Amino acid sequence: xxxxxNAMRQLDLAATAMHLDSFTLERxxxxxxxxxxxxxxxxxxxxxxxxxxxxxxxxxxRGPYKGGLRFHAQTDLDEVKALSFWMTxxxxxxxxxxxxxxxxxxxxxxxxxxxxxxxxxxxxxRSIAPVIGQDLDVPAPDVNTTPQIMDWLADExxxxxxxxxxxxxxxxxxxxxxxxxxxxxxGQGAFYVFDAYxxxxxxxxxxxxxxxxxxxxxGQEIARLFHHHGYKVIAVSDSQGGLHDENGLxxxxxxxxxxxxxxxxxxxxxxxISNDELLRLACGILVPSALENVITAEVASEVKAKLVLEVAxxxxxxxxDMILAKQGTTVAPDVLVNSGGVTVSYLEWxxxxxxxxxxxxxxxxxxxxxMDDASSAVIRVAEEFAVTQREAAFIVALKRLDQAIRKTI
Numbered sequence: 184x185x186x187x188x189n190a191m192r193q194l195d196l197a198a199t200a201m202h203l204d205s206f207t208l209e210r211x212x213x214x215x216x217x218x219x220x221x222x223x224x225x226x227x228x229x230x231x232x233x234x235x236x237x238x239x240x241x242x243x244x245r246g247p248y249k250g251g252l253r254f255h256a257q258t259d260l261d262e263v264k265a266l267s268f269w270m271t272x273x274x275x276x277x278x279x280x281x282x283x284x285x286x287x288x289x290x291x292x293x294x295x296x297x298x299x300x301x302x303x304x305x306x307x308x309r310s311i312a313p314v315i316g317q318d319l320d321v322p323a324p325d326v327n328t329t330p331q332i333m334d335w336l337a338d339e340x341x342x343x344x345x346x347x348x349x350x351x352x353x354x355x356x357x358x359x360x361x362x363x364x365x366x367x368x369x370g371q372g373a374f375y376v377f378d379a380y381x382x383x384x385x386x387x388x389x390x391x392x393x394x395x396x397x398x399x400x401x402g403q404e405i406a407r408l409f410h411h412h413g414y415k416v417i418a419v420s421d422s423q424g425g426l427h428d429e430n431g432l433x434x435x436x437x438x439x440x441x442x443x444x445x446x447x448x449x450x451x452x453x454x455x456i457s458n459d460e461l462l463r464l465a466c467g468i469l470v471p472s473a474l475e476n477v478i479t480a481e482v483a484s485e486v487k488a489k490l491v492l493e494v495a496x497x498x499x500x501x502x503x504d505m506i507l508a509k510q511g512t513t514v515a516p517d518v519l520v521n522s523g524g525v526t527v528s529y530l531e532w533x534x535x536x537x538x539x540x541x542x543x544x545x546x547x548x549x550x551x552x553x554m555d556d557a558s559s560a561v562i563r564v565a566e567e568f569a570v571t572q573r574e575a576a577f578i579v580a581l582k583r584l585d586q587a588i589r590k591t592i
Contacts, residue, residue: 186265186475192501194268197577200570206592207585214267216240219260220310224303227296234303238286238311239267240320244587247318248284249274249525251325251354252336254303258287262475266325269496269518270525275580277522277557279529284320286311292327304332308339315340317350317536323528324354326474330366334359350535353528362531363543364550365524370404371547372523372554373494374412377468379558380515384490388413391467391489392431395419396458398447401494401521402472403438409468410434418461419447422473425461426453462486471498478503486512493517508571516573518580519561526553 191212198208218238223231237260240248250270263285271283288307292300314320324333333355341347355361364371380386393414395406398421406416415431426432426447433450440448449455462469462482469488471477475497478486483503491507491514493499499507499514507514530546541549557579565575 185261186497187261187268189476189497189501190265190268193573193577196501197570197574197581200568200574201578201581203581204585204589207581207588210588211242211268211271211581211584214239214241214264215243216314217260217264218311218314220307222306222310224299224306226299226302234288234290234307236286236288236307236310237263238314238320238322239263239284240314241267241271241283241285242584242588243282244584244591245275245282246280247282247316248320249281249323249528250283250285251323252285252328252332253287253325254290254292254327254332255287256289256291258289263287265475266496271584272577272580273518273522273525275583276518276561276576277526277529277553278560278583279526279553281321281525281529284322285325286322287325300332301335304335305339308336309343312340312343315351316344317348317532321350321528321532322352323525330354330356330361333361350532353531353535355531360531360535360540362527362534362546363541364546365527365531366400367404368527368546368550369401369494369521369524370408372526372550373401373405373470373492373520374408375523375551375554376515376520376558377490377492379555379562380490380492380513383562384513386467386490388415392417392465393468393470394461394464394466394488395470395472396425396461396477397421397470397472397474397495398441399472401524402470403441405470405472405492405494406434407438414468417466418456418464420456420458420461421447422458423447425456425458426450427456427461427464428453468492471495473498476500478507480506483507483510486510488512490515493520496521504571504573514572516561516576519557519572519576522557523550523554526550 267285274281349360472494480502483506
């Protein structure tokens with residue numbers, strides 16, 4: 184099933200549980216604007232090559248559209264629509280004044296030189312410039328996009344506007360208006376959410392091990408935080424495969440070697456495992472931090488974790504959700520767990536708009552209570568409606584969206 188079909192099924196489940204207003208439900212089934220562009224890029228050999236890109240703006244009832252841009256060979260409209268919808272839910276769960284959007288370009292950026300990547304970014308920015316802006320639509324980094332790419336986008340948009348507008352995009356480098364803590368915000372926010380579930384589920388370091396699938400920025404940071412707080416991280420993996428050690432991996436060393444070599448380096452104690460094996464390991468906490476739909480119905484029936492902490496977007500299919508619920512596995516949903524990234528993006532946007540720059544300590548002092556409040560609201564609604572944590576997160580978001588959407592009628 185497609186990512187977008189999964190997203191709509193999640194919407195329907197929550198809407199039914201809370202008896203959502205029919206107009207609000209129909210409004211949330213479709214984007215407010217869908218932009219597709221074909222744009223030329225000058226290559227190193229002087230030739231021009233066309234690329235296809237998207238920007239899907241789902242809903243702006245609560246504020247400007249907000250969501251990442253990904254550069255990926257498999258990026259397509261179905262995926263971007265799903266991610267745009269999930270961003271709408273995520274911003275409402277986090278209770279920040281943004282709507283939801285998402286964008287991407289169908290490209291393998293590893294096949295481009297740095298000048299070609301910059302040309303692609305700037306050309307794509309010019310293509311979507313009429314529909315973005317600090318009070319209209321605020322992009323951010325996502326899969327295969329970086330702070331440097333966000334700097335290029337902001338610079339090109341400033342040329343389009345005739346004046347700088349740094350708040351048009353978040354996730355920039357510090358030197359160009361980025362926020363302290365943004366690089367680790369998703370992982371740090373996820374750990375704040377975990378803390379809310381930890382006591383509820385009895386997941387202490389002495390009795391609970393951790394497996395992390397996906398070892399990008401967010402996966403590395405959540406693994407580091409678990410290790411720092413005394414948990415045994417027994418497995419990690421990236422797109423090439425993974426490492427497993429029942430006695431616990433030396434996460435700081437694994438991260439150091441990954442950054443140094445570009446891949447996971449096996450130690451004498453660790454054995455190599457596949458991504459699929461990692462998902463089935465006996466552990467207390469399973470952390471999918473890679474791409475969508477990795478926990479399918481087939482995988483779910485073999486998941487042994489007590490808690491699935493969804494750092495990735497859409498890692499669990501609806502069929503898998505049902506199986507995990509029947510097994511008694513708690514799924515802390517992506518729209519709550521990984522909202523630390525967009526929350527710090529909101530804090531970056533605030534800093535840019537008022538011309539301030541806050542320390543990392545100040546940023547995380549603002550982030551923690553926001554994540555705590557969001558987690559408490561989801562846990563409370565799950566108990567009140569006797570639904571899963573995912574349905575509860577959607578209900579929290581849909582209540583807030585319903586109020587905002589009704590005002591637009």
